[in-house]
Amino acid sequence: MQSESAIGSFLLPWELSWPWVLFCLTLFFLYARGMIVWRRGGRRIGIFRPLAFFVGLGAIYAVTQTRYDHLAQFLFFAHRGQHLVLHHMGPFLVALSAPTAVLASGLPAAVTARWRSSVGVWAGMAAGLRGTYRVLQHPLLAPLLFVWLIYFWLIPAIHFDAMLSARLYQLMNWSMLIDGLLFWWLMLDPRSRDQGALGYGHRITILAIIVPPQIALGAYITFSRDVLFDIYSVCGRAWPLESLTDQQLGGIITWIPAAMMSLLGALVVLRYLLRGAPMTRTIPMHRVGGENAAT
Amino acid sequence: MRRLEPSRGHAGEDCTAGRRRAPTARIAGAVFVILGLALAGCEDPAWRTTDISGVMPELEFELTDENGRTVRAADYRGQVALLFFGFTNCPDVCPVTLANLAKLADDIGAAPDDLRILFVSVDPSRDTLSAIKRYTDNFGPWVIGMTGAPGVLQALTRRYRVTYGYGDEDPSGAYDVSHSSAVFAFDRSGRARLLLRNSDPPESVRADLRRLLAEGA
Numbered sequence: 001m002q003s004e005s006a007i008g009s010f011l012l013p014w015e016l017s018w019p020w021v022l023f024c025l026t027l028f029f030l031y032a033r034g035m036i037v038w039r040r041g042g043r044r045i046g047i048f049r050p051l052a053f054f055v056g057l058g059a060i061y062a063v064t065q066t067r068y069d070h071l072a073q074f075l076f077f078a079h080r081g082q083h084l085v086l087h088h089m090g091p092f093l094v095a096l097s098a099p100t101a102v103l104a105s106g107l108p109a110a111v112t113a114r115w116r117s118s119v120g121v122w123a124g125m126a127a128g129l130r131g132t133y134r135v136l137q138h139p140l141l142a143p144l145l146f147v148w149l150i151y152f153w154l155i156p157a158i159h160f161d162a163m164l165s166a167r168l169y170q171l172m173n174w175s176m177l178i179d180g181l182l183f184w185w186l187m188l189d190p191r192s193r194d195q196g197a198l199g200y201g202h203r204i205t206i207l208a209i210i211v212p213p214q215i216a217l218g219a220y221i222t223f224s225r226d227v228l229f230d231i232y233s234v235c236g237r238a239w240p241l242e243s244l245t246d247q248q249l250g251g252i253i254t255w256i257p258a259a260m261m262s263l264l265g266a267l268v269v270l271r272y273l274l275r276g277a278p279m280t281r282t283i284p285m286h287r288v289g290g291e292n293a294a295t
Numbered sequence: 296m297r298r299l300e301p302s303r304g305h306a307g308e309d310c311t312a313g314r315r316r317a318p319t320a321r322i323a324g325a326v327f328v329i330l331g332l333a334l335a336g337c338e339d340p341a342w343r344t345t346d347i348s349g350v351m352p353e354l355e356f357e358l359t360d361e362n363g364r365t366v367r368a369a370d371y372r373g374q375v376a377l378l379f380f381g382f383t384n385c386p387d388v389c390p391v392t393l394a395n396l397a398k399l400a401d402d403i404g405a406a407p408d409d410l411r412i413l414f415v416s417v418d419p420s421r422d423t424l425s426a427i428k429r430y431t432d433n434f435g436p437w438v439i440g441m442t443g444a445p446g447v448l449q450a451l452t453r454r455y456r457v458t459y460g461y462g463d464e465d466p467s468g469a470y471d472v473s474h475s476s477a478v479f480a481f482d483r484s485g486r487a488r489l490l491l492r493n494s495d496p497p498e499s500v501r502a503d504l505r506r507l508l509a510e511g512a
Contacts, residue, residue: 074458164456164490165350234492236380236452236475239460 014070017170024061028054031099034106049097056093059085064173073163074238076229077249083176084253087150088261091180095188096268137186139198143206146183147213149175150254154217156228163231187265190272200273207262207269214262218255222248342506343499344480344489351479351487354378356451358415358441361428366441368485375507376411377491378479380452380459382418382472383430389414390433392478392493397435399501405508407436416442417452417459418472455479455487480504483511 013021031053038045062068063082071078107115135141153162153172162168187207191197221228227243237246354368354376368376377396381389396412414431416422419442422430427440442448452458457475464470480489480503488507491500 070458073456074460164345164347166456230492230494234475234477234490235457236459237473238458240462240471240473 010067012067013065014067014073015166017065019170019174020061020064024057024065027057027099027103030103030106031057032106033108034102034104037105038102045102049099049102051097052093053097053099053102056090056097059093060090060177063090071238073169074232074235075241076232076246077253078238079163080250080253082173083150083153084257086173087146087176087180088184088258091177091184092188092261092265094181095184098188098190133182136182137198139186139202139206142183142186143210145179147210149179150214150258151217154221154229154254156230159229160231160234163235184265188268192272200269203269204266207265211259211262214258215255218251218253218258220251221254222251224251342489342503344491344495344503347479347487347490351455351490353487354481354485355454356415356443356447358443358447358451359424361424361431361440363424366439371411371413371481372485373483374409374411375405375483375504376413376481376485378413378415378455378481379477380415380417380457380475382416382474383422383426384418384469385472385474388474388476388493392476393431393434393438395497395500396478397437399497399504400437401435403501403505403508405437405504409508410437410504412438414438414440415448415451416440417448417474418461419443419445419448480507482507 031050035045035050063072063085068078068082072082073079136145153159153176162172186198187203189197193199224247225244227233227247229247230243232246233243354371357365357367360366379389379392379396381392383389393412393414400407400410400412412434414427416427422442424440424442427442431438431440443451448459452475455475457477459472459474462471462473476493478491479487480491482488489503491503
């Protein structure tokens with residue numbers, strides 16, 4: 001009985017935040033509905049892509065809207081794990097599933113119709129967004145932003161404020177997720193260069209460039225003999241754990257799995273390169289081209 | 296979802312203006328730029344410890360004090376209150392923090408009716424009211440101990456974005472407790488104003504407490 005309620009309370013949010021819930025639920029239902037529409041239309045999705053999408057989305061939900069969030073607020077290493085999911089693994093899996101076409105099919109007809117009828121408004125907004133999107137996805141800016149954001153939130157004074165203030169905490173997590181989605185979208189876009197995406201060589205270069213700064217930061221935290229982030233002693237840890245042990249674990253999470261994600265990304269890009277991007281065959285191109293910019 | 300009180304005072308207002316989350320690339324981009332400036336400009340430079348005006352909610356609780364009386368935050372309106380979470384078996388942080396605070400209170404000549412140190416035990420299964428009373432008596436008339444049921448303590452620590460947890464029991468039944476090492480300072484109207492850290496120099500804490508006591512005295 002007790003273990004049941006323990007599991008139940010673990011699944012409940014530590015701090016209910018509607019934007020996270022709505023974000024995850026909307027994508028979940030759109031994708032599920034899109035899958036049904038595809039199946040009815042006789043189009044094949046396969047197992048791998050929905051799996052990647054749902055695992056990625058589920059992980060994002062789990063680290064923000066379950067009791068895990070409590071650990072992430074009160075243990076440094078759990079916080080690093082949360083950001084690993086929000087900035088690396090979750091967006092990686094979502095981008096890998098190339099979900100736009102399925103999500104677009106999942107939009108209810110009423111929404112699609114209204115979308116078409118107010119085309120002028122949307123076109124104006126889309127043009128504005130597309131400009132920003134192009135800047136953020138510039139092959140020089142994207143990796144810089146990706147690495148800078150990791151460093152920025154780990155500046156000790158800023159980390160202190162972000163963990164103390166509920167508002168900054170949300171801002172920090174959203175910024176990690178949005179940047180993660182943008183970055184891995186750029187890296188794992190199944191389209192080739194001829195189809196308007198970034199060239200495979202550039203992507204592998206970018207994936208390589210972001211590794212050393214992440215290793216340097218992770219190693220610096222792991223080997224630091226001083227407690228760099230005192231917020232966890234100030235606010236108390238989820239359980240008694242030595243400050244330096246917590247910090248070392250967090251450093252290793254910042255260092256090794258984060259850098260491994262670049263390798264995995266490069267392997268995916270190599271696969272696109274060698275097999276002529278097989279994923280593109282299952283995606284209607286005219287859709288992907290239009291959706292990509294607005295996502 | 297935790298609701299934050301709107302910021303009070305000129306410094307706080309600048310920090311909250313224009314910061315709103317929206318899942319669009321445009322706003323995210325703008326936020327990255329603004330953020331550094333906003334964070335840098337957030338603290339009132341006149342305070343030497345951490346200014347938490349507008350970041351934490353006002354003082355609010357209902358606990359049982361060391362004399363067995365039910366106490367509420369309202370009982371301490373009109374006084375500067377320092378809130379600290381700990382446990383009486385604490386080997387280091389708690390006695391050091393309480394001794395330092397009591398010494399500061401003595402140094403600045405604060406009357407116990409003017410400056411209250413609220414010691415909240417987060418280990419109610421071991422800390423009986425009489426044990427808490429024996430403990431706080433060591434630190435002078437400013438300190439009053441209190442505790443409550445686990446659910447009440449959880450709600451209270453959560454309100455101030457802190458937590459606590461218990462370690463494994465050793466064969467003698469002793470266990471360690473992780474808890475916040477911070478002291479939250481509330482002004483006479485019960486608004487959260489300052490976060491005092493162990494690493495803050497005593498002069499800074501002294502200056503800030505003097506200033507807080509001078510407000511509306």
